[in-house]
Amino acid sequence: MPTELEELVGFIAHPNPQIRAVAIENLVPFSESEPSIFKTEELKPVKHLKFLVRDIANIAEHALTILINLTGDQEILEFVATDEKFLEMVFSHIVHPEEPNADLLAMLLANLSKYEGSKAFFHRKQEAPSQLGSDDRVINQLMDLFVKGQDGAYNKKADFDYLAYVFADLAKHTEIRQYFLAEQTYDNVIPLTKLKVFTEHKSDIRRKGVANTIKNAAFEIPAHPSFLSEEGIDILPYILLPITGNEEYDVDDSMDMLPDLQLLPPDKKRDSDTANIQTYVETLTLLTSTLEGRELMRKVKVYPIIRETHMRVNDEGVQEACDRLVQVLMRDEAPAETEERVEEERVKEIEADEDDELVEV
Template sequence: MPTELEELVGFIASPNANIRLLATENLVPFSASQPALFKTDELTPIKHLKFLIRDHPKIAEHALTCLINLTAEKDVLEYVATDDRFLGILLGLLVEPEEVNANLMAMLLANLTKWDGLKSLLDRKQPAPEKLKSDDRVINQLMDLFVKGADGTYNKHADYDYLSYVFADLSKHEEIRHYFVNRQDYDDVIPINKIKVFTEHKSDIRRKGVASIIKNAAFDIPSHPAFLDEDDVNILPYILLPIMGGEVYPEDEALEMLTDLQLLPPDKQRDPDSSNILTHLETLTLLTTTRAGRDLMRSISVYPIVRETHLRVNDEAVQDACERLVNVLMRDEAEGEEIEGGAATAEEEDDIVEV
């Protein structure tokens, strides 16, 4: 005999909308605590939940929440992420300017990009809504959605912050790192230039994801000259400002710093999330891979900023990263000598999103 909960799972597919609403709403907590309930009959309940993302907005909300929680399970993640038709429906709904569940869809997509096969988004196409003013490449639509939709400016129901986690996971892949560092034909903009402005955004999620994207993009060594060029990407102010507070530096150090970093207000706060500070320090270390990168950082007084970060951030991993970077920057180099920059690994958002 099926249990009461197993019967409730069966009601997900009821032809009666009120029953579907009641069933999905009551099953949300069990999607996190008892995922096995949804794995019966070759994952048929998951199939029904996927269908419901186009149902009444409240039913779709509960179905999406269940799917977000259930994709913490590897078998469910693979089942959902490899469903090309479902992915097309999800992406089509996500970019619509009136979609009330867009944030939940972005969260689900952030989980799905844990599946390596989702790097195929780079080549995927779909028509773009007129309001988005994008082209037909899904990756460009998601980028424009993330930028134009911040703070509810594209869709009053969504801020799309979780798309930063989508991009962070995708940028583990070399071909998608290339996307971030190369000028796009449709708008003549380098994508990394669109997102760098969010390293000090009010959203913890957006800051964290963007920090990871920039770090992963920095693994593309040939792009370092553009990263460091003030007339190109000019990334250094955007990764140094988040690790700085309102410290007062000696005049000889301050005058050598980038203009954007001088005369910061005394109430300037560094990023409160030490993991973001660590990511930015690792990006700086990656950018010391070339002699030109190291010489530039020495010339603009990056060392004093790292020194103050080491003193003021009580986090062992951050302090270790500061020491590694200082060891590279303070080393004497003979003319023409090349040394190894600090090592790091491509970064993904560690946690599956759950609601």
């Protein structure tokens, strides 16, 4: 015999929209405390929820919130992430400039991108709204939404911050990492250069996602010359600024630092999230995988910045990451054969620390 909760779940498919609205609103907290009630009858309630995302705004809002919570379950995640018609709806709705639940759609995509098969997002195409100024590739549309849509500039009801988490997860796949590092024909811009400007953004979510996207992209060692070139991606200033505070350095050190790191204001602060600081230090370590990278970091005095970070950030993960980087920067160069083996081990060590937490609301 069905329980009261199971009966309530059944009402989300009721033909009367008022009954659907009351039922689904009351079910939101149970999507976290008792998610099993949505897994009955071969996930039939989840199927209904996917349909309700197309409903009126308030019902769609609650349906999306429940789906975001439920996709922490691997069975439900796969069930949702492999529904082609549902994905088509999600992508077509999120780019609409007046979509009221665009941020919830971004959160859901942040979860769906955890599914291994999500790399297929990369190949999706759809017509872009004229207001977005993008091409027909969904990945480019998401990138332009993220850049142009911050703080309600594209859709007054959305900031699209959670798309940063989508990019971070997609960048774990080699093919998509290469996308972030290649100039796009429709606007002649390298996607990662669009993201790097957000490393000191006010949004914790945006900063965290961008930090991890940059780190994942840095596993493409052949692209490191572009990472470090002022004419290419030029990533160093955007990695170093978030880990730099207002401390003073010796004149000789400060004069050799990158121009963006000289004469910082007295109220300059490091990123408030120590996980971001650790991510950036690990990215710097990845960028020492080539001799050119190590020599450049020595030349622009990265070591004093890492030394101060180690001293001033009381976090074990940050301090261990700093120790690893300092060992690389301060040691003598090894013979080429030994160096290649050491670099392979360094990349594997950092890769093992990847963060796979699902987004929940």
